[in-house]
Amino acid sequence: MNGPAKHATGATVDFDRVSKQYDTRARGTPGAVNDLSFHVPAGKICVLVGPSGCGKTTSLKMVNRLIEPTGGRILLDGVDTAGRDVTELRRGIGYVIQQVGLFPHQTIGQNVATVPRLLGWPAARQRERAEELLTLVGLDPARYRDRYPRQLSGGERQRVGVARALAADPPVMLMDEPFGAVDPIVRERLQNEFLRLQEELAKTILFVTHDIDEAIKMGDLVAVMQLGGHLEQFAPPAEILATPASEFVARFVGADRGLKRLSLSRVSDLELRPAVTARVGDASVEARRRSATDPFPYLLLVDEGRRPIGWIADDEIPTEGRLTERMAESMSPLINRRTTLKDALSMLLDADVQAGIVVDRTGAVLGLVTADMIAERMRETAGDARFAAVDLEAIELAESTAMRATAATPAEPIEPAPT
Amino acid sequence: MIDWGWVADHLDKVAFRTVQHLYLAALAVAVGFAISFVLGVIAVRWRPFNLAATAIAGLVFTIPSLALFAALVPITGLSILTAEVPLVLYTLVILLRNVVAGLQAAPPDVREAADGMGFRAAGRLWSVELPLALPLMIAGLRIATVSTIGLVTITAVLGQALGGLGFFIYEGMNRYFATEILVGAIPTILLSLLADRAFVWLQARVTPWAQRSRLPAEATA
Numbered sequence: 001m002n003g004p005a006k007h008a009t010g011a012t013v014d015f016d017r018v019s020k021q022y023d024t025r026a027r028g029t030p031g032a033v034n035d036l037s038f039h040v041p042a043g044k045i046c047v048l049v050g051p052s053g054c055g056k057t058t059s060l061k062m063v064n065r066l067i068e069p070t071g072g073r074i075l076l077d078g079v080d081t082a083g084r085d086v087t088e089l090r091r092g093i094g095y096v097i098q099q100v101g102l103f104p105h106q107t108i109g110q111n112v113a114t115v116p117r118l119l120g121w122p123a124a125r126q127r128e129r130a131e132e133l134l135t136l137v138g139l140d141p142a143r144y145r146d147r148y149p150r151q152l153s154g155g156e157r158q159r160v161g162v163a164r165a166l167a168a169d170p171p172v173m174l175m176d177e178p179f180g181a182v183d184p185i186v187r188e189r190l191q192n193e194f195l196r197l198q199e200e201l202a203k204t205i206l207f208v209t210h211d212i213d214e215a216i217k218m219g220d221l222v223a224v225m226q227l228g229g230h231l232e233q234f235a236p237p238a239e240i241l242a243t244p245a246s247e248f249v250a251r252f253v254g255a256d257r258g259l260k261r262l263s264l265s266r267v268s269d270l271e272l273r274p275a276v277t278a279r280v281g282d283a284s285v286e287a288r289r290r291s292a293t294d295p296f297p298y299l300l301l302v303d304e305g306r307r308p309i310g311w312i313a314d315d316e317i318p319t320e321g322r323l324t325e326r327m328a329e330s331m332s333p334l335i336n337r338r339t340t341l342k343d344a345l346s347m348l349l350d351a352d353v354q355a356g357i358v359v360d361r362t363g364a365v366l367g368l369v370t371a372d373m374i375a376e377r378m379r380e381t382a383g384d385a386r387f388a389a390v391d392l393e394a395i396e397l398a399e400s401t402a403m404r405a406t407a408a409t410p411a412e413p414i415e416p417a418p419t
Numbered sequence: 420m421i422d423w424g425w426v427a428d429h430l431d432k433v434a435f436r437t438v439q440h441l442y443l444a445a446l447a448v449a450v451g452f453a454i455s456f457v458l459g460v461i462a463v464r465w466r467p468f469n470l471a472a473t474a475i476a477g478l479v480f481t482i483p484s485l486a487l488f489a490a491l492v493p494i495t496g497l498s499i500l501t502a503e504v505p506l507v508l509y510t511l512v513i514l515l516r517n518v519v520a521g522l523q524a525a526p527p528d529v530r531e532a533a534d535g536m537g538f539r540a541a542g543r544l545w546s547v548e549l550p551l552a553l554p555l556m557i558a559g560l561r562i563a564t565v566s567t568i569g570l571v572t573i574t575a576v577l578g579q580a581l582g583g584l585g586f587f588i589y590e591g592m593n594r595y596f597a598t599e600i601l602v603g604a605i606p607t608i609l610l611s612l613l614a615d616r617a618f619v620w621l622q623a624r625v626t627p628w629a630q631r632s633r634l635p636a637e638a639t640a
Contacts, residue, residue, distance in 0.1 A: 064535055090537035101532025105550040105628045115536050148628040164536075174535075 010042040010204030011077035011171040013063065018072035020058050020229070030067065031055035033229035037072075040221060042171075043202035047219035049209055050252070055229030056208045060174050063206060064093045076172060091115055094165030094173035094203070098180040100157045102149040108134070108160055109145035115168040133163040138193060155186040162194065166201070175207045179214070191217060212253055216241065216260055224249050238264050258378060262342035267335055270377060272358055272367025277302045280309065281322050288317040296368070298353055301328045306364035308334070308357050332357050337366070341374050348374075422598040429602070433587075437606055440583025443574065444567045444610075447503055451510030451567075452518075452560060458511075459518030460544070469519060476512040484509070484573050492577070502574040502581045509570060510563040517559025521552030554626050561618035568611045572603065584610075 020033040033055040040046040048056040061067040063074055065086050074081045081089055102111050110117075112133050113126040121129070131141035137159040149157055158179060165173055179187040179194075195218065198205070209215055215222050216237040224232045224240065226248050233245035241261040244250035254260070277300045278287035291299040291314050298311040301323060310328025317327075333347040335356040348356050348371050355368045426433075462469035487505040495501045525548050533543045575582025575589035582589060587603030590596075623630060 066531070066534055087537045087539055090535060093535075095532065095535035097528060097532060097535070099526075099528035101526075101528035101530075101535075103529060103533075103547060103550075105553075105626070107628075118537055118542070150628070 009171065009202040010044070012042050012075075013040040013046070013172060013204055013206065014038075014073075014075040014078075015059070016073040016075065018059070018062060018069050018074055020055070020062060020067060021070050030058045030061075031227070031229055033058050033062070033069075035072070036229065036231055038221075038223055038231065038234045040204055040206070042077075042204050044220040045198065045205040045207055045218055046221040046223060047207045047209060047215040048223045048225060049212055049215035050225035050232075051227060052210060054225040054227050056210075056223075056225050057176055058229065059225075060176055060206055060208050063172070063174055064090045064095060091118055091168065092170050092172075094168075094170040096161050096165045096173065096175040096178040098177040100149075100161040100181075102157055102160060102164070104149050107146050107148060108139075108152070109141070111149065111160060112163045112167055114164055119168060129167060130163075133166055134160075136166070136197065137163045139163075154182045155190060158182055158186075158190055162197075166203075171204060173203045173205045175205060177209055178207070180209070180211075187214075194218075213260070216264065224252060259342060261378065262345060262374070263340045265341045265377060266337065267339045267341065267344055267356075267358055267369055268337040269341075270369060270373055272369060273355070273373065275300045275357070275365055275368045277306065277308075277365060278323055279304065280325055284318040284321050284323055287323055288314070288319065291317060296355070298355075300357065300365065300368075301325070302365055305362060307362075308332075308359070308365050311353050334359050334363075335369060336360075341377065344369055345371060345374050420597065421601060425598050426602060433584075433602060433606065436582075436584050436586055436603075437610070439581075440568070440571050440585070440607070440610065443499075443502060443506070443571045443581070443583050444564065444614075447506035447567050447571075448510055448514075448560065448564050450503070451507045451514050451563060454507070455511055455514035455518045455559075458515055459522055462515070462519050463522045472515060473519070476508075476515050479508045480512040484570060485576065488573065488577060497578045497580070499581065501577055502571075506567055506570055506574070510567055513563045513566070514559045517555045517562075518552070521555035521559070522548050524548075524555055525551045554622065554629050557618055557622045557625070561615060561622075564614045564618065565611045568607065568614060572607055583607075 015036050015038050018033060018036045020030075022029050022032055031053040036055075036059060038046070048059055050056050058067055062069045063076075063081065065081060069082075076093075102108075103114070106114075109127065109130045112130040113121075116126045116129055131145065134141040134144055139156065139159055144152070144156070144160075149160070152160065158181070162178065165175075179190045182190065191214065207215075207218055209218070219237050221234065222237050222240050223234045224245075226232045232252075233240055233249045235245075238261065240249065241253060241257045241264065244253055244257070250257070273296070276291050276294045276296065278290070279302055287299055297314050299314060299317060301309045301312055303309055308331070309325055310331045312323075312327050312329065316329070317323075330352045332351045332353050333356050335344050335347060335358050337358060337360075339347075344356055348354060348369075355370045358366045358369055360366050458468075458472050462472055484505060487508070488501060491501045491504055495504070522544075529547065529551070530543070533547045538547065571583045572585025572588055575585035579586065584603045584607045587599045588607075589603075591599030591601075591603060
């Protein structure tokens with residue numbers, strides 16, 4: 001990969017007791033922020049999530065000083081933003097918004113080169129950079145460079161918006177619901193592409209969304225905010241799901257947070273169950289003996305490359321002769337190590353034999369995964385029993401109140417139930 | 420009906436009056452636009468000013484043109500100024516409104532993106548708000564020019580030194596001479612049509628981005 005990856009990576013971002021109070025509560029006034037402190041390490045994605053009016057967008061805009069805080073400090077790489085020239089500050093921070101805000105009167109190439117142009121780069125270098133970035137976000141420069149924004153689809157415009165924000169290779173990016181205006185299928189694709197991009201770019205990203213699923217998917221860290229601009233919890237997504245810090249967080253995350261948590265773990269996180277295998281042509285009697293020593297009631301028949309062919313039930317294995325392919329009765333879904341536990345579980349529920357066969361890149365068997373193993377993994381990471389109660393309560397609350405303005409009342413911290 | 424012999428004898432005069440007509444109209448529109456632009460830039464930043472300026476411009480527009488020319492004669496005499504002041508004033512009501520609307524045409528997300536990327540106020544005005552104001556500004560210029568070309572004929576009441584093609588209309592009416600009236604009226608109408616088309620052409624030239632897409636927008640994400 002040439003280009004951005006070689007350049008500066010992210011800077012740290014610190015919120016130090018940041019507040020924004022408004023005198024008026026007129027309609028359309030952005031959400032206030034109250035005594036917000038958190039630290040985002042360089043190169044991480046921090047997602048600010050919460051109901052509308054919780055101050056997440058206000059917090060984001062205070063970083064590039066589109067909104068000035070009324071209290072506290074925001075530090076980029078340890079330097080207080082309040083002391084910096086606001087124009088120079090903004091040119092050094094990538095900014096992506098939901099409505100994209102492309103300049104309708106400029107071509108895609110000119111749009112992408114906006115900040116380099118403001119910084120006075122030579123024209124040739126601006127052009128080169130624009131092409132490089134269009135390629136990076138998956139748009140062929142030859143086809144898109146000279147078009148106008150209105151000639152692009154919503155998803156294409158969002159990509160251009162990301163390319164434009166990356167143009168001057170800023171260490172920090174602010175993204176305000178960047179994928180909120182496109183349909184779910186395109187959103188999913190843009191999210192995945194962006195995560196892949198981020199692996200190379202390693203920018204420090206503040207990302208605003210109201211969608212908890214997007215927060216869990218995109219965030220290395222998630223800041224759950226509550227109306228009035230209070231920070232309810234600041235933690236990695238797994239921790240938010242496993243141990244919500246308050247009733248509000250539990251409710252916001254949703255009653256299905258157990259299932260959501262499954263999408264954070266992958267098969268590679270599990271210790272696989274060894275599979276008892278036998279090759280085609282092996283002696284049946286020997287295979288039968290080996291399979292009997294294992295409690296799993298099936299033998300997995302494999303080929304020369306240890307690629308699975310199918311299951312043979314233990315009591316169906318002949319007592320003499322050799323194993324043949326035709327003995328295999330059924331097959332299980334093949335799962336690779338990158339599959340999320342949520343997807344793995346879903347595949348298992350459809351299968352005849354309740355075990356998924358985990359294979360490596362060549363298709364060779366690595367081991368088995370069962371629903372029990374996934375459930376066990378959930379119990380290990382779930383923390384303690386008290387959250388079972390929260391889940392029940394969350395279901396009731398979700399049904400009755402469905403995240404209305406009742407969220408305005410500060411949530412009480414959950415007391416651990418006596419065990 | 421038309422005395423072609425008279426027309427042939429007076430071609431040089433028709434040419435002179437046509438040029439004069441265009442000059443009087445262009446001068447009024449140019450000055451009117453310059454004033455509207457300055458007022459408009461102030462108006463988009465300061466709402467009370469916008470309301471006041473728009474109201475005054477609207478009020479001026481209600482004054483009958485003949486009365487306004489007459490009212491100015493004691494002050495500025497029968498000079499070109501007496502012709503131009505009302506012409507300019509009448510352009511203001513159209514141009515000011517369109518300049519203001521044009522400068523407000525940049526969508527909020529575009530402004531926010533510009534601010535977020537580090538445009539200074541002047542840079543944003545010049546590189547973002549002005550280009551996006553062009554369609555409405557040119558539309559305003561088009562209407563103002565067409566209406567001014569019509570109004571210039573009335574300046575003939577201020578004497579033979581003024582009036583453009585209106586000179587023929589005015590003189591023809593005094594002499595009950597239909598040919599001369601038509602020699603004034605028809606070229607005036609042609610000038611208006613020509614100006615109208617010219618601005619349509621200009622609009623398409625300077626705002627290619629606002630034209631209907633020549634490339635099919637592709638449905639791929």
